[in-house]
Amino acid sequence: MATLSPMLRVEYPSLPKLAVLSDQEKINYKEKIKRLLKEKNAVLIAHYYTDPDVQALAEETGGYVGDSLEMARFGRDHDASTLIISGVRFMGETAKILTPNKKVLMPSLEATCSLDVGCPIELFSQFCDEHPDRTVVVYANTSAAVKARADWVVTSSIALEIVDHLDSEGKKLIWGPDRHLGNYIKDKTQADILMWQGDCIVHDEFKAQALREMKALNPGAAVLVHPESPKNVIELADIVGSTSQLISAAKSLTNKTLIVATDKGIFYKMQQACTEKELLAAPTAGNGATCRSCAQCPWMAMNSLKAIFNALNNAKGHNIDVDPSVAKGAMISLDRMLSFAAEHQLKTKGNA
Numbered sequence: 466m467a468t469l470s471p472m473l474r475v476e477y478p479s480l481p482k483l484a485v486l487s488d489q490e491k492i493n494y495k496e497k498i499k500r501l502l503k504e505k506n507a508v509l510i511a512h513y514y515t516d517p518d519v520q521a522l523a524e525e526t527g528g529y530v531g532d533s534l535e536m537a538r539f540g541r542d543h544d545a546s547t548l549i550i551s552g553v554r555f556m557g558e559t560a561k562i563l564t565p566n567k568k569v570l571m572p573s574l575e576a577t578c579s580l581d582v583g584c585p586i587e588l589f590s591q592f593c594d595e596h597p598d599r600t601v602v603v604y605a606n607t608s609a610a611v612k613a614r615a616d617w618v619v620t621s622s623i624a625l626e627i628v629d630h631l632d633s634e635g636k637k638l639i640w641g642p643d644r645h646l647g648n649y650i651k652d653k654t655q656a657d658i659l660m661w662q663g664d665c666i667v668h669d670e671f672k673a674q675a676l677r678e679m680k681a682l683n684p685g686a687a688v689l690v691h692p693e694s695p696k697n698v699i700e701l702a703d704i705v706g707s708t709s710q711l712i713s714a715a716k717s718l719t720n721k722t723l724i725v726a727t728d729k730g731i732f733y734k735m736q737q738a739c740t741e742k743e744l745l746a747a748p749t750a751g752n753g754a755t756c757r758s759c760a761q762c763p764w765m766a767m768n769s770l771k772a773i774f775n776a777l778n779n780a781k782g783h784n785i786d787v788d789p790s791v792a793k794g795a796m797i798s799l800d801r802m803l804s805f806a807a808e809h810q811l812k813t814k815g816n817a
């Protein structure tokens with residue numbers, strides 16, 4: 466009988482009380498950030514879930530908006546000597562792992578992720594040690610140390626194919642940390658998986674009954690769901706996919722209205738991809754709702770214009786470093802995924 470990992474009690478912060486900037490203050494911060502980006506030979510790289518103002522500024526200044534792996538790859542291939550990674554801590558770490566020779570700054574080192582916090586290296590490592598016969602597969606939303614402990618790192622875009630491949634080789638697996646994504650993959654592949662019990666504070670809150678009611682009110686709408694959501698929400702989806710896959714689907718679907726179950730920050734790029742469509746946020750309210758996030762990641766929200774300015778203006782307390790031996794171990798697990806993707810001509814885009 467398989468043992469399950471303990472369900473860790475993760476203390477979630479309330480949404481940070483960010484100063485609401487006036488239009489003029491936003492303009493001032495943007496101008497100062499643009500000047501500093503040039504002065505410091507830096508590039509702004511933002512995740513899909515950050516504030517639309519931040520995503521727009523990244524695009525306007527020749528930076529990038531994407532998922533964690535693409536953010537890290539863009540930074541690695543860009544000429545800038547400093548990367549400012551607007552996202553959460555594991556994204557800064559991944560950028561540093563791929564580009565150890567560059568300075569990697571983050572608007573806030575406090576910006577983390579419930580999947581990362583809920584999968585501390587000591588406990589996860591102990592869990593893996595208890596099952597030495599199992600191959601360890603972890604999601605990109607983990608610390609560098611957890612990545613280094615794993616055999617494989619996967620993104621949500623390629624997780625199914627890799628688990629299917631490992632299963633076909635007769636391997637028994639440990640999956641961590643997201644239990645919803647893990648269970649979705651387990652259902653699809655029938656692989657023998659021992660599950661770590663983490664979840665994403667944002668996706669865990671989507672509510673199936675309220676979504677059914679929203680669908681009934683919008684009969685022509687398609688439902689797009691990120692697989693970090695609960696199973697009964699995924700079951701209502703027309704499309705299940707990673708952030709990049711959901712944006713592509715939004716573009717190609719013929720439905721005029723789309724109900725989207727992922728962080729609302731994605732609406733900025735999704736609306737760019739389909740200007741004529743109406744996007745509705747899937748409900749986090751309804752029976753049992755606590756609305757800890759209301760479809761907005763509290764850690765992503767820490768990437769304010771002011772915080773970006775501070776990081777660029779004074780590098781103290783914003784610098785990301787990864788122990789070289791940990792980075793080396795994490796790179797091995799990341800490289801397995803990248804080689805598999807290249808060999809099978811698959812895309813790796815897509816984390817939270």
Ligand code: SF4
Pocket residue numbers: 514553577578579580606665666667668728762763764765817
């Ligand atoms: S949205 Fe969820 S998975 Fe993404 S950073 Fe926030 S807590 Fe982590």
